[in-house]
Amino acid sequence: MNLDLILGILQIVLIATTPLVFAGIGELVTEKSGVLNLGVEGMMLVGAVSAFIILVITGSYFLAFFVSILSGIIMSGLFAFLVLFLMSNQIATGLALTIFGIGLSSMLGKQYIGTPIDGLSPWFFVFFSFLIVFLVSYFFYKTKAGLILRAVGESHNSAHALGYSVIKIRFLSILFGGSMCALAGSYISICYAPMWQEGMTAGRGWIALALVVFATWKPERVLIGAYIFGGVTILQMNLQALGLRFPGQFFSMAPYVATIIVLVLISSNKLRIKLSAPASLTIPFYKGR
Amino acid sequence: MIRIITFLSTFLVFAFGSAYADPKKVGFIYIGPPGDHGWTYMHDVGRKYMESQLGDSITTTYLENIPENADAVRAIRKLADSGHDLIFTTSFNYMDQTHEVAKDFPDIKFEHATGYIQADNVATYSARFYEGRMIEGHIAGHMTETNTIGYIASFPIPEVVRGINAFYLAASKVNPDIKMKIIWVFTWYDPGKEADAANTLINQGADIIVQHTDTYAPCQAAQKAGVYAFGQASNQEEFCPDAHLTSIEDIWGPYYAERAKAVVDGTWSSGDTWDGMDKGMVVMSPYNTKLMPASLIQEAVNMEVGIKDGTIHPFTGPIYNQAGELVVPEGEVAPDGMLLGMNFYVQGIDGEVPQ
Numbered sequence: 074m075n076l077d078l079i080l081g082i083l084q085i086v087l088i089a090t091t092p093l094v095f096a097g098i099g100e101l102v103t104e105k106s107g108v109l110n111l112g113v114e115g116m117m118l119v120g121a122v123s124a125f126i127i128l129v130i131t132g133s134y135f136l137a138f139f140v141s142i143l144s145g146i147i148m149s150g151l152f153a154f155l156v157l158f159l160m161s162n163q164i165a166t167g168l169a170l171t172i173f174g175i176g177l178s179s180m181l182g183k184q185y186i187g188t189p190i191d192g193l194s195p196w197f198f199v200f201f202s203f204l205i206v207f208l209v210s211y212f213f214y215k216t217k218a219g220l221i222l223r224a225v226g227e228s229h230n231s232a233h234a235l236g237y238s239v240i241k242i243r244f245l246s247i248l249f250g251g252s253m254c255a256l257a258g259s260y261i262s263i264c265y266a267p268m269w270q271e272g273m274t275a276g277r278g279w280i281a282l283a284l285v286v287f288a289t290w291k292p293e294r295v296l297i298g299a300y301i302f303g304g305v306t307i308l309q310m311n312l313q314a315l316g317l318r319f320p321g322q323f324f325s326m327a328p329y330v331a332t333i334i335v336l337v338l339i340s341s342n343k344l345r346i347k348l349s350a351p352a353s354l355t356i357p358f359y360k361g362r
Numbered sequence: 363m364i365r366i367i368t369f370l371s372t373f374l375v376f377a378f379g380s381a382y383a384d385p386k387k388v389g390f391i392y393i394g395p396p397g398d399h400g401w402t403y404m405h406d407v408g409r410k411y412m413e414s415q416l417g418d419s420i421t422t423t424y425l426e427n428i429p430e431n432a433d434a435v436r437a438i439r440k441l442a443d444s445g446h447d448l449i450f451t452t453s454f455n456y457m458d459q460t461h462e463v464a465k466d467f468p469d470i471k472f473e474h475a476t477g478y479i480q481a482d483n484v485a486t487y488s489a490r491f492y493e494g495r496m497i498e499g500h501i502a503g504h505m506t507e508t509n510t511i512g513y514i515a516s517f518p519i520p521e522v523v524r525g526i527n528a529f530y531l532a533a534s535k536v537n538p539d540i541k542m543k544i545i546w547v548f549t550w551y552d553p554g555k556e557a558d559a560a561n562t563l564i565n566q567g568a569d570i571i572v573q574h575t576d577t578y579a580p581c582q583a584a585q586k587a588g589v590y591a592f593g594q595a596s597n598q599e600e601f602c603p604d605a606h607l608t609s610i611e612d613i614w615g616p617y618y619a620e621r622a623k624a625v626v627d628g629t630w631s632s633g634d635t636w637d638g639m640d641k642g643m644v645v646m647s648p649y650n651t652k653l654m655p656a657s658l659i660q661e662a663v664n665m666e667v668g669i670k671d672g673t674i675h676p677f678t679g680p681i682y683n684q685a686g687e688l689v690v691p692e693g694e695v696a697p698d699g700m701l702l703g704m705n706f707y708v709q710g711i712d713g714e715v716p717q
Contacts, residue, residue, distance in 0.1 A: 078565060078566065081561075081565035082562070082565065084561075084565075085558055085561045085562055085565065088558075088561075089554065089558050092554075179395065183397070186395075186397030186398075186399070187397065187399050187600075187601075189600060189601055192582075192586070261553075261554060265553075265554050265557065266553035266554050266556070266557045266577075266579045266582070267582065268553060268577070268578070268579065268582065268601075270395070270397065270398060270551075270553055270577055271394075271395035271397060271398075271426075271427070272395065272427060272551075273552075273553050273554070273577075274554075275549070275551065275552035275553070275554065275555065276552075277554070306555075306558070307558060307562060310545050310547075310558065310559055310562045311562055311566070313544065313545045313546060313713070314512070314543040314544070314545050314562055314563055314566050314568075315543075315566070316543070316712035316713040317713070
């Protein structure tokens with residue numbers, strides 16, 4: 074093992090893990106406010122395709138990312154409207170959002186499949202993903218607004234009684250989640266694998282969802298979890314290429330197994346408090362009760 | 363009023379329906395989207411070719427992105443229930459699902475791609491892609507400077523292992539120092555992961571990337587890193603013009619047209635088809651004249667001719683397995699049975715086939 078090889082591995086890990094960090098941190102903020110949005114994969118795909126289309130049409134990377142984030146806000150806004158105002162079930166609505174996103178992105182991107190583009194260097198986004206985790210962590214634990222957001226996620230009735238607008242805070246949290254998922258998607262289609270292919274996020278949205286649980290709703294642990302997952306994936310590829318016998322299948326399944334273990338652990342109530350799962354997660358808020 | 367409309371519509375259906383003489387319905391199950399510019403794309407090109415050949419005597423339908431699990435049963439059954447006469451299931455792991463549905467619909471004809479189990483109403487078909495792998499291996503043996511080849515493999519099925527072996531046998535013949543680095547990614551379709559694997563191999567010194575996955579992400583990664591690559595399933599030159607040496611193209615159209623014609627004529631019978639370059643089912647994309655010396659291109663073309671007329675076979679003995687046992691004696695070629703069930707690496711390849 075020489076230094077170049079190790080630096081190379083590190084680079085690949087950073088590039089591969091960044092989309093998981095974006096999507097994971099976005100979903101974390103949403104869940105911290107007490108809303109579970111299972112539409113991550115769908116929002117990522119719509120974000121990926123809209124960034125790609127805008128880049129092909131205008132040639133501007135800035136516009137591509139701008140419109141992509143806008144698409145994430147629209148998608149998650151739709152979800153927020155359904156679950157916050159029409160009180161639809163969060164799990165069913167989130168799944169529907171994913172299915173909708175898969176279909177919508179395929180439809181929009183049909184004529185852009187196989188259009189060659191110039192990829193953008195990923196390094197700004199890699200740096201930005203670390204920054205955003207730091208900012209979210211700071212926001213949660215060092216600012217009053219962050220405390221309020223967490224309070225809404227823990228007990229929306231208490232927060233409401235204290236005069237905070239539960240609906241508004243949740244709405245904004247969902248929009249933040251949506252924009253981060255769209256950013257993750259656009260990073261994939263513009264930087265990571267510069268192309269548009271139907272369903273090209275290939276399940277990363279679900280891994281991001283799993284990461285939030287695995288991280289027990291702590292921002293810095295989302296980062297750690299994402300890098301454990303990304304690191305293990307790339308490391309096992311390296312071991313394979315070095316000719317060592319290695320059960321690749323096991324590592325494809327590892328993040329899901331870890332999530333199930335964490336879920337089993339937090340299904341006991343006492344532990345759940347310790348592990349900081351938002352107590353009001355998935356519980357709809359009816360004003361005036 | 364309603365009665366008149368009903369009468370009119372019934373009349374119209376009969377009047378125009380009969381004009382088309384009851385076209386046969388042909389359905390396809392795709393594992394990916396037709397736009398992958400790889401495996402599914404080429405099946406869709408085949409489907410369109412079939413349509414163009416048979417015109418009004420058939421109509422076609424396809425269901426895309428069907429996972430290789432119980433969902434496939436539902437998808438195949440859906441086609442069967444909706445009156446399709448011929449159904450192509452275009453991935454290896456649709457095997458059990460195809461047979462499960464075929465049992466319930468004895469009058470419907472099924473065609474399972476790359477499978478090896480037939481039934482009265484289930485035929486199998488595949489192409490001898492390994493013939494193309496041999497040519498790629500030969501080219502790689504000449505073109506590599508680091509003597510290291512990076513190979514991105516999908517799932518450890520005979521089809522993929524056969525490709526690796528055919529490639530290595532040809533490459534090591536022209537360049538005995540060649541080393542193969544193989545990464546199994548356990549997916550056919552994940553542009554990000556395919557790019558990661560390509561970058562990992564390049565980082566470990568590979569200067570030629572070979573892929574057995576479905577998107578052009580590896581070729582793109584090779585282009586970016588300034589190394590060579592072979593495309594997969596379709597001509598991928600436009601996505602990586604400075605890396606792309608050639609691709610193995612899957613040409614399904616003539617076979618699809620022939621089988622659909624047989625259903626229209628009522629002459630379809632089950633069977634197993636495994637055609638290669640001689641029947642035009644496997645075709646090499648134009649060799650990259652910017653990157654390859656003319657003499658090497660000529661050698662590759664000569665090899666194509668030899669494979670077509672049967673004087674060259676990628677698995678010509680002596681071939682040893684990793685344990686050093688002779689599996690194909692000198693002067694003989696590997697029988698199809700061995701090729702179809704191939705689950706071992708030949709001598710010289712490091713590592714093991716994942717189980």
